[in-house]
Every structure is written in structure tokens, then in C-alpha cells.
Amino acid sequence: MSVPEDVELDFVPLGETGLQTSELQFGTWRFGKETEEGNVEIDQKRAHELLDTYEEAGGRFIDTADVYGGGESERWIGDWLSERDRERYTIASKIYWQIRTGDPNSRGTNRKNVRDRIDALLDRLGTDYVDVLYIHRWDDDTPTREMMKTLNGLVEDGKVHYLGASTLRPNAWKVAKANEIAHTMGWEPFTVTQPRYNLVDREVEGDYLEMTRSYGMAVCPWSPLGQGFLTGKYTRDEGLTGESRAVESSHFESTYLTEENFDVHDELDAVADEVGATPAQTALAWLMHRDGVTAPIVGARTTKQLSENLAAASIGLSAEQVARLTEAKGGPYSSL
Numbered sequence: 001m002s003v004p005e006d007v008e009l010d011f012v013p014l015g016e017t018g019l020q021t022s023e024l025q026f027g028t029w030r031f032g033k034e035t036e037e038g039n040v041e042i043d044q045k046r047a048h049e050l051l052d053t054y055e056e057a058g059g060r061f062i063d064t065a066d067v068y069g070g071g072e073s074e075r076w077i078g079d080w081l082s083e084r085d086r087e088r089y090t091i092a093s094k095i096y097w098q099i100r101t102g103d104p105n106s107r108g109t110n111r112k113n114v115r116d117r118i119d120a121l122l123d124r125l126g127t128d129y130v131d132v133l134y135i136h137r138w139d140d141d142t143p144t145r146e147m148m149k150t151l152n153g154l155v156e157d158g159k160v161h162y163l164g165a166s167t168l169r170p171n172a173w174k175v176a177k178a179n180e181i182a183h184t185m186g187w188e189p190f191t192v193t194q195p196r197y198n199l200v201d202r203e204v205e206g207d208y209l210e211m212t213r214s215y216g217m218a219v220c221p222w223s224p225l226g227q228g229f230l231t232g233k234y235t236r237d238e239g240l241t242g243e244s245r246a247v248e249s250s251h252f253e254s255t256y257l258t259e260e261n262f263d264v265h266d267e268l269d270a271v272a273d274e275v276g277a278t279p280a281q282t283a284l285a286w287l288m289h290r291d292g293v294t295a296p297i298v299g300a301r302t303t304k305q306l307s308e309n310l311a312a313a314s315i316g317l318s319a320e321q322v323a324r325l326t327e328a329k330g331g332p333y334s335s336l
């Protein structure tokens with residue numbers, strides 16, 4: 001399915017860095033990922049079709065990680081980029097998760113692990129540098145100073161342009177501590193962050209978003225559709241009514257398929273009807289309308305899903321509709 005002709009993603013500032021990002025970034029978590037039955041969720045052909053679809057809509061910001069698909073995600077992006085002008089694209093990748101069984105040093109943000117992995121990552125992507133390098137999670141076993149000095153070294157070497165912190169449990173003080181050390185030492189601070197944030201996952205609101213605002217950090221939410229929950233294909237009575245791979249996970253069911261979240265979905269359906277959009281487009285538009293959000297990272301398993309999601313960029317919501325959606329889960333959570 002091709003992207004509607006009127007969809008052309010804009011560029012927006014990536015926080016207070018000098019860089020611009022597409023207003024919707026494209027996430028590649030599912031590239032090369034094996035299901036429990038041993039099937040690949042998105043193979044190389046589909047991965048390239050998805051990248052083509054994103055590019056067709058004007059998208060230029062691609063999010064990956066060195067562990068996605070055991071490295072296949074980066075490799076397939078690299079293959080795709082090799083036929084293009086790499087300079088026209090902004091690439092973010094991540095380092096953290098353990099890569100060698102029985103080797104604790106192959107996990108986290110210690111100096112040995114980070115220096116070892118950056119070159120392998122660049123090699124798979126077929127590039128000399130990544131625009132953003134995220135720490136995929138916070139490593140409480142490595143001193144913050146060691147991590148920031150090591151990451152700063154990658155920036156000085158030209159292998160990384162900007163630093164990002166990705167989070168599961170948003171911990172404002174840890175990022176603030178790291179940035180204060182970096183500022184004191186004249187090192188590169190974290191200027192980008194990637195938290196889980198969507199209409200029903202709102203933990204980031206409050207302290208964390210206040211912290212990102214005080215540092216001028218870009219905020220790029222992951223799982224903006226709650227891994228598919230906010231697309232309308234799950235119902236209160238029947239569960240999944242369309243096609244998905246997410247039902248494999250009991251974690252997904254306990255996180256998303258709750259009465260409270262279905263109440264939020266009812267309001268989402270109502271607003272979607274009013275603006276003539278799908279629930280997925282409306283949920284993405286809500287996130288794009290939130291103060292403090294820079295660019296959600298859109299995931300999709302098919303080009304049809306991706307085309308639908310990218311069209312969210314042209315959905316306008318009134319202040320009243322944004323407020324109704326914000327309050328559906330019991331918000332507002334903060335003044336942001």
C-alpha cells in the first residue's frame with residue numbers, strides 16, 4: 001500500500017541539538033526478530049519495503065539498536081542505505097544488552113563493552129558514524145563518570161554525533177546526574193531521550209518531562225501505539241480481532257488489555273470518529289500534540305500499517321480533543 005499523496009513528513013528540531021528530525025521517526029525493532037515458533041517477523045524484503053514506504057513519505061530518521069534481530073536490523077538498514085546518499089538520513093542506534101553468554105563485560109555501558117560494540121555497529125550499518133547513540137538502558141553497575149567519559153570519547157572520535165538515553169522506567173535524576181557531570185567536565189551530555197510513552201503509558205509525565213525540558217532534550221517516544229493496542233484491533237469482549245504477533249506475550253496482555261485502558265480506548269474511538277481518522281492515527285496525533293514531545297518512533301509490521309500511521313502527521317486535533325484524550329486515563333498528569 002502506498003502512502004497517501006498528501007502525506008509529506010516535516011522536519012522539526014531535534015531538541016536543542018542543531019539537528020532536524022522527521023516529525024515521525026521509523027523504528028526497526030522487528031526487523032529480523034524471531035518469534036517463539038522460529039518465524040522471522042519482518043524479513044529483509046519486507047524491511048526494505050517498509051523503509052521505502054517511510055522514505056516515500058519524506059521520512060529520514062531511522063531508529064535501530066545493535067541487538068535488533070541479532071544485528072540484522074542494522075545490516076539490512078546498511079544494505080538499503082548503500083544505494084542512497086547516507087548523508088540525507090539520520091540514524092540512531094543503541095548499546096546495552098548482553099551479547100555473549102557467560103561474559104558480564106559484554107553488557108552495559110562499561111568502557112570495554114561500549115568501545116568494542118561501536119565499531120561492529122558502524123560496520124553493520126556501513127557508515128562512519130551514527131547521528132545518535134543511545135544507551136539502551138541505564139547500567140547501574142558502571143559509574144556514571146566512566147560511562148559519560150567513554151561516550152564523550154566516541155563523539156570526539158567522530159563515531160557518534162549526539163548522545164541519547166533510552167528508558168523503561170524513567171529516572172530523571174540519573175540523567176540529570178550524568179548531564180551535570182558532562183557539563184562540569186566539558187563532555188557531551190545526553191541531548192536526546194527515548195522513553196515509552198503513549199495514551200495509556202504515562203509514567204514519563206511529571207518529573208521526567210520536566211527534566212528533559214530543563215536540558216532542552218529531544219523526546220522521542222517508543223511504543224507510541226502501545227504495541228498495537230491503540231489501533232482498534234483489540235476489543236474488551238473478544239481480545240484480538242485482527243492480525244498481530246503481540247498476543248504471543250502475556251506481558252502484553254497484562255500491560256495493555258485492562259479495563260482501564262479500554263476506557264481510554266473508548267474516548268480514542270470517539271475522537272477518531274469526530275476527526276475522520278483511525279484510532280492509530282488519532283493516538284499518534286495526540287502524542288504529536290503533547291508539549292515536550294519531539295517525534296514519536298512509529299513501528300509497523302506491514303506497509304499498510306505504516307502508511308496508515310504516517311498519515312497521522314496530517315491529523316489536526318482541537319485543544320478540547322487533546323484534553324479529553326489526556327484526561328481519559330485520569331490525567332492531566334502534569335502541566336506539560
Ligand SMILES: NC(=O)c1ccc[n+]([C@@H]2O[C@H](COP(=O)([O-])OP(=O)(O)OC[C@H]3O[C@@H](n4cnc5c(N)ncnc54)[C@H](OP(=O)(O)O)[C@@H]3O)[C@@H](O)[C@H]2O)c1
Binds near residue numbers: 026064227306308
Ligand atoms: N528503547 C527501547 O527500549 C525501545 C523499546 C521498544 C521499541 N523501541 C523503538 O520504538 C519503535 C516502535 O515501537 P513499537 O513497535 O512498540 O511501536 P508501536 O507503534 O507501539 O507498535 C507497533 C506494532 O503495533 C502494530 N501496529 C502498528 N500500526 C498498526 C496499525 N496501523 N494497525 C494495526 N496494527 C498496527 C504492529 O504489530 P502487530 O501487527 O504485530 O500487532 C506493530 O509492529 C521500535 O521499532 C523501536 O525502534 C525502542
